Amino acid sequence: MSSAGVCEVAVARTFLGTLAYSIPAGLVGAVTPGVRVQVPLGGSVVVGVVDRMGLREDRERKPRLRDLRGVLDEEPVVDADLLNLSRWIADYYVAPLGAVLKAALPPGLLGGRAARGASPRARTERVLRILRELRTLTERERLFGRAKRQRQLYETLESVGGQAAVRHLTKQLGFSSAVVNGLVARQVAEIVEREVDRDPFAGPVEAEPRFALTPAQQHVVAELARLDAPGRVALLRGVTGSGKTVVYLDVLERQLARGRSGICLVPEIALTPQTVQRFRARFGDAVTVLHSGLSGGERFDAWRSLREGRKRIAIGPRSAVFAPVRNLGAIIVDEEHESSYKQSDVPRYHARSVAVMRAKMEGCLCLLGSATPALESWENARTGRYHLLELDERVTGQGLPPVELVDLQDATGREAEAEPAAGRGGLRVFSSRLRDAIAVRLERDEQTILFLNRRGYASFAECAPCGHVWSCDACSVTLTYHRRRRRLVCHHCGSTAPLPERCGECDGPAPRYTGVGTEQVERRVGELFPDASIARMDLDTTGSKWAHVEILEAFRRREVDILLGTQMIAKGLDFPHVTLVGVINADVGLHLPDFRASERTFQLLEQVAGRAGRGSEPGEVLVQTSRPRHHALSAAAAHDYVGFATRELADRGEPGYPPHRRLANLVVSGKQESRVIDAAEELSEWTRELVRDQRLGGIEVIGPAPCPIDRLRERWRWHFLVKSDRARTLGGVLRYLAERRGRPGTGLRLEIDRDPEALL
Structure with a gap:
């Protein structure tokens, strides 16, 4: 049953679907799809977005629906096109429509502060503007007399188009509030409120020449x-x-x-x-x-x-x-x-x-x-x-920069002498080949980019006598040593621990720190090239609002000789004076237990290599690796995307990974491992039975098994995969599963990740 006095409302909560409410007589006409409304939910009042008028065809009307409490907008904040798109996202990714709409709107418009009446507001400023023109000198003399500052203010307003912000007049130009109010009292000017855009990118821009297209x-x-x-x-x-x-x-x-x-x-x-x-x-x-x-x-x-x-x-x-x-x-x-x-x-x-x-x-x-x-x-x-x-070609006419794979396993005596291993038992930071190439660029006054997709100083802390490795108490990952902070840090949950003085397992001495991170590379570059200007760009150095802008602008102005960082420097940046790109360790991420590991490695290397030689001078790329014969690395060295894609597509064919088949990763998590295992096994078997009972072809359920990172933020994690030949079949199974079994038990969660980018 549908009624003009009923509507469906999406709220930013975890359940799928929408909620039905009655529209009070006083609000009929004001309620339309896309407007925000205040609705009762449980014992509180929350903000939602009207999805549609009337009831959904699949919903039976309850004897009495609760009433809407109010309408917050005169016109929809979500137009019909975006509302349709949001419905598709909610359906395809098996997500609450309210959560989708919250992601689509600015912070505060849906849920949170908005529910308490503190939505974002337009910013205004007080503006003084001329009301009456004084055309003759005689008229001005008669009106202002000895009030010279008022006359100066009036003529200042004339010179800037008839109006100016009061704050600018008083703070920058030095007119007192009494002078401003004097103009108002003489009825030749008025103060009004004017909306002001908060645009951090406003202001003059450098002109960019328009080059003829190739x-x-x-x-x-x-x-x-x-x-x-x-x-x-x-x-x-x-x-x-x-x-x-x-x-x-x-x-x-x-x-x-x-x-x-x-x-x-x-x-x-x-x-x-x-x-x-x-x-x-x-x-x-x-x-x-x-x-x-x-x-x-x-x-x-x-x-x-x-x-x-x-x-x-x-x-x-x-x-x-x-x-x-x-x-x-x-x-x-x-x-x-x-x-x-x-x-x-x-x-x-x-x-x-x-x-x-x-x-x-x-x-x-x-x-x-x-x-x-x-x-x-x-x-x-x-x-x-x-x-x-x-x-297929660069606009400068320069070819793509040559890429050389430097084998870290082929350590000659000269290599070992040139760069000792990092820490005790760690990997070498610089081969002599890369070190010498950096020195040449510094001599030529050219710039270098160094890439390592691992932040921190060392990858882990290890006890030499017993082999104990310090791990996060909340996650099943090792802690990373951050030298400047003098802390061990978990890069997943953010927890920290003080540097250990002794091993808690064998009472051995303080640990050795092994593996290389961007912080250690920065220190080693400073030791090797003390006269060079160095900047590091990773999550640790770009925490403030405009930090990344300041780093890149300094590099653009050539105030920085060597820029090093993680993947945020690997793409899209265009600096014509960069002639050398060095990859400290191309093996990071190559052997992750994920079907996209090789693809990610190839893409990162090809992208970071593309930062070299974008100006008039040719570029060079040196990639340090212990696996120079891996197909992803050899393809990147040859700039052979088509060859890599052909090989990778073939490798994914038999196991049936995307793009050959559609994939969903379903993760069950909770604080008690035994309950997580039981729920994952029960849900995966229920899904298999659903596929069998409905005789769905071209779909299979794999697992369950522990996630590669099996504990994250104090929650144990098991997952199972659903593969399908058809997107529609997969979507139907996922939606039915979410509606019937989406809440696996108290304290347990089911996460449905359709088209996952990673399986970690």
């Missing part, structure tokens, strides 16, 4: 113009330095000329300022930014400016896929292969997939760009689902 770029641009049909997806595979960003700019310029808008997704916040600079140089104030590094007020203002049509291009990491732009013409996903596009918590959406679906729903172009596309995207292009475009 023939290859012209071909890609022409193809994209021809493909500009509703819902089309194109994959642009362009080598690093081939000018993909110029193509993005052209696509968006064409959309703006047609009165449409665009979204550009980038994988790292660190890349946002560089992208914003280039986009604002082309499009000016039409560009705004959405990302979690901004304050709540800044994000709210950016969101509102897009919603109102004052800004037409949104840039940001994965959550920017929800940008409320009007008349969307194109969505661009830069570095589309990046795992950071996958949300790790509910809703566990992948921004690339959401971008493709949003383009389909709103009838716009979706352009995926990467030098190393995800194998799922490559397979879609290879089989014709996506249109493949390629840029």
